[in-house]
Amino acid sequence: xxxxxxxxxxxxxxxxxxxxxxxxxxxxxxxxxxxxxxxxxxxxxxxxxxxxxxxxxxxxxxxxxxxxxxxxxxxxxxxxxxxxxxxxxxxxxxxxxxxxxxxxxxxxxxxxxxxxxxxxxxxxxxxx
Numbered sequence: 001x002x003x004x005x006x007x008x009x010x011x012x013x014x015x016x017x018x019x020x021x022x023x024x025x026x027x028x029x030x031x032x033x034x035x036x037x038x039x040x041x042x043x044x045x046x047x048x049x050x051x052x053x054x055x056x057x058x059x060x061x062x063x064x065x066x067x068x069x070x071x072x073x074x075x076x077x078x079x080x081x082x083x084x085x086x087x088x089x090x091x092x093x094x095x096x097x098x099x100x101x102x103x104x105x106x107x108x109x110x111x112x113x114x115x116x117x118x119x120x121x122x123x124x125x126x127x128x
C-alpha cells in the first residue's frame with residue numbers, strides 16, 4: 001500500500017502503547033512499539049521510519065533526550081518527531097522544539113485528536 005507509513009511509538013504504559021498501536025494500525029500504518037527510551041533510540045537509529053512518537057517520561061532515557069540524539073545523529077534524514085507529555089505542554093513546547101521534535105501533544109488526549117495530529121504531520125512534505 002503506497003500510503004502506508006512506518007511509525008515508531010515509544011511509551012512505557014503498555015495499555016496506552018497498545019491503544020495507540022491499534023488506532024494507527026486501523027489506518028494501515030506499520031507500527032513498531034517500544035517501551036523505553038533506550039529501545040526507542042536503538043530502534044529509531046537502526047530502521048527507517050516516517051514518524052517517531054515519543055513519550056517524555058520513559059525509563060532509561062526520556063523522550064526529549066531520545067529526540068535530541070536521533071535528530072543530531074540523523075540530521076536531514078531524521079523523520080518528524082511527535083512528543084507526548086502529561087506535563088504542561090505550553091511550558092514545555094520550547095524544550096520539545098529544541099530537542100528536535102516537530103510537535104507536542106498534551107496527555108491525556110482523545111484518540112481522534114491523536115490520529116488527526118499524526119495524519120497532519122504525515123501529510124507535510126519532508127526534506128530528505
